[in-house]
Amino acid sequence: KKIYKIAVIRGDGIGPEIVDEAIKVLDSVCAKEDFELQYEDYLMGGVAYDFKGTPLPDETIEGCLKSDAVLFGAIGGEKWDSLPREFRPETGLLKLRKALGLFANLRPTAIFDELLDASTLKPEVLKGVDLLVVRELIGGIYFGEPRGNDGFKGYNTMVYTKPEIERIAHMAFESAMKRRKIVCSVDKANVLEVSQLWRDTVIEVSKQYPEVTLSHMYVDNAAMQLVRNPRQFDVILTGNIFGDILSDEASMISGSIGLLPSASIGGKVGLFEPIHGSAPDIAGQGIANPLATILSASMMLRFALGETKAADRIELAIKKVLHDGYRTKDLANYGAKEVCSTTQIGSIIADYT
Amino acid sequence: KKIYKIAVIRGDGIGPEIVDEAIKVLDSVCAKEDFELQYEDYLMGGVAYDFKGTPLPDETIEGCLKSDAVLFGAIGGEKWDSLPREFRPETGLLKLRKALGLFANLRPTAIFDELLDASTLKPEVLKGVDLLVVRELIGGIYFGEPRGNDGFKGYNTMVYTKPEIERIAHMAFESAMKRRKIVCSVDKANVLEVSQLWRDTVIEVSKQYPEVTLSHMYVDNAAMQLVRNPRQFDVILTGNIFGDILSDEASMISGSIGLLPSASIGGKVGLFEPIHGSAPDIAGQGIANPLATILSASMMLRFALGETKAADRIELAIKKVLHDGYRTKDLANYGAKEVCSTTQIGSIIADYT
Numbered sequence: 240k241k242i243y244k245i246a247v248i249r250g251d252g253i254g255p256e257i258v259d260e261a262i263k264v265l266d267s268v269c270a271k272e273d274f275e276l277q278y279e280d281y282l283m284g285g286v287a288y289d290f291k292g293t294p295l296p297d298e299t300i301e302g303c304l305k306s307d308a309v310l311f312g313a314i315g316g317e318k319w320d321s322l323p324r325e326f327r328p329e330t331g332l333l334k335l336r337k338a339l340g341l342f343a344n345l346r347p348t349a350i351f352d353e354l355l356d357a358s359t360l361k362p363e364v365l366k367g368v369d370l371l372v373v374r375e376l377i378g379g380i381y382f383g384e385p386r387g388n389d390g391f392k393g394y395n396t397m398v399y400t401k402p403e404i405e406r407i408a409h410m411a412f413e414s415a416m417k418r419r420k421i422v423c424s425v426d427k428a429n430v431l432e433v434s435q436l437w438r439d440t441v442i443e444v445s446k447q448y449p450e451v452t453l454s455h456m457y458v459d460n461a462a463m464q465l466v467r468n469p470r471q472f473d474v475i476l477t478g479n480i481f482g483d484i485l486s487d488e489a490s491m492i493s494g495s496i497g498l499l500p501s502a503s504i505g506g507k508v509g510l511f512e513p514i515h516g517s518a519p520d521i522a523g524q525g526i527a528n529p530l531a532t533i534l535s536a537s538m539m540l541r542f543a544l545g546e547t548k549a550a551d552r553i554e555l556a557i558k559k560v561l562h563d564g565y566r567t568k569d570l571a572n573y574g575a576k577e578v579c580s581t582t583q584i585g586s587i588i589a590d591y592t
Numbered sequence: 593k594k595i596y597k598i599a600v601i602r603g604d605g606i607g608p609e610i611v612d613e614a615i616k617v618l619d620s621v622c623a624k625e626d627f628e629l630q631y632e633d634y635l636m637g638g639v640a641y642d643f644k645g646t647p648l649p650d651e652t653i654e655g656c657l658k659s660d661a662v663l664f665g666a667i668g669g670e671k672w673d674s675l676p677r678e679f680r681p682e683t684g685l686l687k688l689r690k691a692l693g694l695f696a697n698l699r700p701t702a703i704f705d706e707l708l709d710a711s712t713l714k715p716e717v718l719k720g721v722d723l724l725v726v727r728e729l730i731g732g733i734y735f736g737e738p739r740g741n742d743g744f745k746g747y748n749t750m751v752y753t754k755p756e757i758e759r760i761a762h763m764a765f766e767s768a769m770k771r772r773k774i775v776c777s778v779d780k781a782n783v784l785e786v787s788q789l790w791r792d793t794v795i796e797v798s799k800q801y802p803e804v805t806l807s808h809m810y811v812d813n814a815a816m817q818l819v820r821n822p823r824q825f826d827v828i829l830t831g832n833i834f835g836d837i838l839s840d841e842a843s844m845i846s847g848s849i850g851l852l853p854s855a856s857i858g859g860k861v862g863l864f865e866p867i868h869g870s871a872p873d874i875a876g877q878g879i880a881n882p883l884a885t886i887l888s889a890s891m892m893l894r895f896a897l898g899e900t901k902a903a904d905r906i907e908l909a910i911k912k913v914l915h916d917g918y919r920t921k922d923l924a925n926y927g928a929k930e931v932c933s934t935t936q937i938g939s940i941i942a943d944y945t
């Protein structure tokens with residue numbers, strides 16, 4: 240029987256509650272398929288700062304590195320927002336991504352028919368949307384040097400090298416090969432030199448994927464097209480900050496932001512987290528929606544552990560739960576037959592797997 | 593009788609057609625109010641490259657500088673997309689903005705009730721949206737040094753100095769004072785040092801506008817909030833590239849992208865242009881929608897020439913034309929009683945002023 244080690248980072252706000260439900264569901268699929276998960280908890284984010292004086296303790300990095308995957312809840316909150324940058328929860332997350340070599344962030348935006356109405360977009364625009372943002376995660380302006388702020392002048396550097404672009408481009412093309420075989424690379428090549436290199440390199444890499452249709456779009460146009468006709472996209476390939484902006488926009492368009500998972504991969508150990516934040520305002524009330532975290536756990540099974548059948552079980556269970564009308568409070572207005580607490584819906588999903 | 597000099601840049605694609613209609617309307621309001629406009633044509637963009645070998649001839653800059661305002665159509669097209677950067681139409685536009693000192697780009701996004709249905713957003717989300725993006729236009733990563741691309745490494749610098757941030761912040765707060773007195777400053781201060789300086793400086797400037805409510809939003813969240821609830825915004829203040837992305841997103845949300853004007857101001861001479869592009873695919877067919885350009889002409893009267901009454905006349909005429917069901921082809925499905933050509937709708941607006 241296979242045994243996998245999972246590093247668990249519950250984090251701040253609703254993080255602990257939603258991760259608990261993901262673990263509940265994971266345990267139920269383990270029992271049905273033939274493997275075992277061993278969890279080890281690590282501190283990160285505001286809670287790590289409070290207990291250890293740093294948002295990312297060394298033992299957390301080490302613990303993640305010796306695990307098979309990292310399951311992540313959410314971090315941050317107003318409480319830590321005015322700390323100097325090096326102590327902020329976000330800084331811990333950026334450092335962890337870098338330390339684990341997670342150069343690719345995959346964010347699927349699928350539409351659940353049951354929740355079509357939850358979007359501010361018209362259902363006829365939304366129906367059938369199924370896109371994947373492939374965002375470069377440990378380069379670009381997030382990490383570029385030189386950077387600084389002396390109180391008179393502030394500056395950051397958006398920089399990419401060819402190998403950095405190549406590896407994320409390969410990731411996008413390989414993802415597209417498993418999907419509808421369309422890649423749209425987003426840049427600002429009409430203004431930025433770094434984008435020109437991006438575009439040239441993506442074109443070069445694309446030659447190795449003759450079956451994939453490649454197009455290019457300026458980032459301002461992409462921000463429009465996501466609103467105008469999100470169905471046109473299959474895989475969106477882009478850099479760190481453009482990906483940050485566009486993937487959030489895409490997720491909001493879907494109306495299902497409480498249901499969207501993400502995978503950060505490419506290094507030794509993958510990290511799996513919901514795309515929503517730590518929502519401190521509703522923490523501890525038992526009303527948080529754990530579905531995005533449970534779907535992230537499913538991505539973990541699929542991408543990090545290769546346990547495809549177990550991953551399928553979870554996804555199917557979630558579809559059934561939505562179909563049967565179980566909803567957390569945030570989605571109470573969208574087809575709810577029964578409004579559930581965080582733990583209730585977690586248990587129902589576990590049962591359904 | 594007052595006489596104003598207007599530099600006219602028709603540009604590429606549909607540029608010439610739509611500018612002609614704006615001039616038709618301007619001439620009709622001049623006749624009704626007591627001033628005169630003298631137009632002088634200048635080349636810019638692809639057409640300038642074709643005739644003069646450069647997208648921005650020196651005489652165009654000089655001509656603009658000795659005018660009272662610049663009326664601009666649109667530039668660019670696939671034809672020139674593969675030229676080296678220095679010859680591309682966009683490069684001409686960036687240089688012109690810089691040469692004229694146009695540090696502030698104002699993009700109002702209002703919703704025309706008659707066109708509510710033209711948006712992909714639900715009407716109930718859209719109704720009453722009235723926001724203004726104030727985008728810094730001659731700084732940030734568009735112009736920052738060092739920049740380059742040696743084929744292995746590409747890089748650009750996002751840089752702002754305090755005085756650059758101060759002047760655009762003042763512009764935003766002053767705009768807000770004439771509106772609902774709410775400013776949302778958008779940055780990525782949780783990651784970027786340049787954004788931290790941006791935020792600190794905006795807070796400092798805000799002290800001079802105690803009546804204005806200031807909030808801050810990360811750019812990824814802003815991209816979501818524009819979709820989730822665009823009505824929450826009054827003035828959005830942001831830097832060059834974030835403004836590029838968010839203002840295009842905002843305009844698409846409105847569903848009225850063919851109707852949105854912009855003003856680039858702050859230097860000696862203001863430049864007024866529609867936010868849409870040059871649409872080479874429909875050029876010369878007489879079906880382009882000139883309303884955004886006509887509204888840009890109205891902004892020119894208001895902001896550059898102080899001819900408020902004439903500006904009001906144009907805006908009122910456009911409202912009436914929409915109300916009476918005249919539409920260009922692009923809006924034929926949204927309440928059209930009569931589908932008009934470019935010149936027809938221009939003439940009707942001129943009559944209505």
Ligand SMILES: CC(C)[C@H](C(=O)O)[C@@H](O)C(=O)O
Pocket residue numbers: 329332333483782783812
């Ligand atoms: C918290 C923040 C640093 C982070 C980012 O910008 O990458 C977040 O927005 C995300 O997208 O994961």
Ligand SMILES: CC(C)[C@H](C(=O)O)[C@@H](O)C(=O)O
Pocket residue numbers: 429430459682685686836
């Ligand atoms: C054409 C391009 C250089 C320009 C920009 O990015 O500023 C355009 O997108 C705009 O917003 O006016």
